[in-house]
Amino acid sequence: MPQTRPAAKKAAQKPALKTPARVDRRPHEVRIIGGEWKRTRLAVADKPGLRPTPDRVRETLFNWLASLAGAGGGELPGWHCIDAFAGTGALGFEAASRGAASVLLCEQDAALVAQLQSIKTKLKADAVRIERGNGVTALERAVAGSLQAVFLDPPFENAALYAPALRAAARALHADGAIYLEAPQRWSDDELAALGLEVFRYLKAGAVHAHLLRHRSNAPA
Numbered sequence: 001m002p003q004t005r006p007a008a009k010k011a012a013q014k015p016a017l018k019t020p021a022r023v024d025r026r027p028h029e030v031r032i033i034g035g036e037w038k039r040t041r042l043a044v045a046d047k048p049g050l051r052p053t054p055d056r057v058r059e060t061l062f063n064w065l066a067s068l069a070g071a072g073g074g075e076l077p078g079w080h081c082i083d084a085f086a087g088t089g090a091l092g093f094e095a096a097s098r099g100a101a102s103v104l105l106c107e108q109d110a111a112l113v114a115q116l117q118s119i120k121t122k123l124k125a126d127a128v129r130i131e132r133g134n135g136v137t138a139l140e141r142a143v144a145g146s147l148q149a150v151f152l153d154p155p156f157e158n159a160a161l162y163a164p165a166l167r168a169a170a171r172a173l174h175a176d177g178a179i180y181l182e183a184p185q186r187w188s189d190d191e192l193a194a195l196g197l198e199v200f201r202y203l204k205a206g207a208v209h210a211h212l213l214r215h216r217s218n219a220p221a
Contacts, residue, residue, distance in 0.1 A: 030090045033059045034074045035097030037123055044088050045112060052088045053153060053182060057205050061180055062094060064201045064212050065149060068178055075099045079148040082106065082172075084135030084165060089116045091151040091180070096127045100149070105130045106138040136161065139168035148177040156184040156207075166195050166213075173215065181211040 030052045032040045066074040079100040083092030086105035096103045113132045150169040154161040169179045186209045201212040
C-alpha cells in the first residue's frame, strides 16, 4: 500500500509591514506672546509652504526689538512696521499687540488675506492694515527711512525673493530700525554688507535661521 506523503505545510505568512503614517508637525495654531492680545490664538491654514515663526523664536525676537525701542515689557510704542509676507499674520499682529502705531500685513494668497481680515475684525486691530499683493512691491512703495521694523519671512523654497526684499527693506528702514529675516540658512556678513546691513542678533531654532539686521552704521562694533 503506497505511503501518503504528508501535506506540505503552508509557509507562515508574515503580516505586511505598514508604512508609518506621516506625522504632520506643522502647528495648527500659534499664539500672540505679549501685549494687549496676549495668549490670543491664531489659526494656521493648511497651505503648502505656510510656516509660521515658532512661538519661542517670536518671543526672543520681540525682546530684541523692545531693547531697541527702549521700552519695558517688550513694547514697541509708536513704531511703524510691515510684515511683507504675512501668512498667518503672527509677526504683524504681535507688533500691533505690543503698541505699534501702524502695521501693514501684505499677503498674496486670497484665502489667507480673508483670514487676516477676520482676525483684524475680531481683535478690533485699528492699527493694522491688510493688503493683498507682493511684499517686495509694498516695500518698494514705502517712504525711505519710514519703518522701524520690517518682517521678512518669505517661503523658504522661493530663494529669489530674499535679495530684492532685503534691498527694498534696507531702503525703507528707519535709521534706528531693524529688519527681521527668517531664512533656511544663515546669511554671511559679506552678503549683508553688500546691502548695507549687518547682523545685530542671530539664533538658529531647528530649520529656522533668525536674523535681526540693522544698517551697518548702527550695528555694534
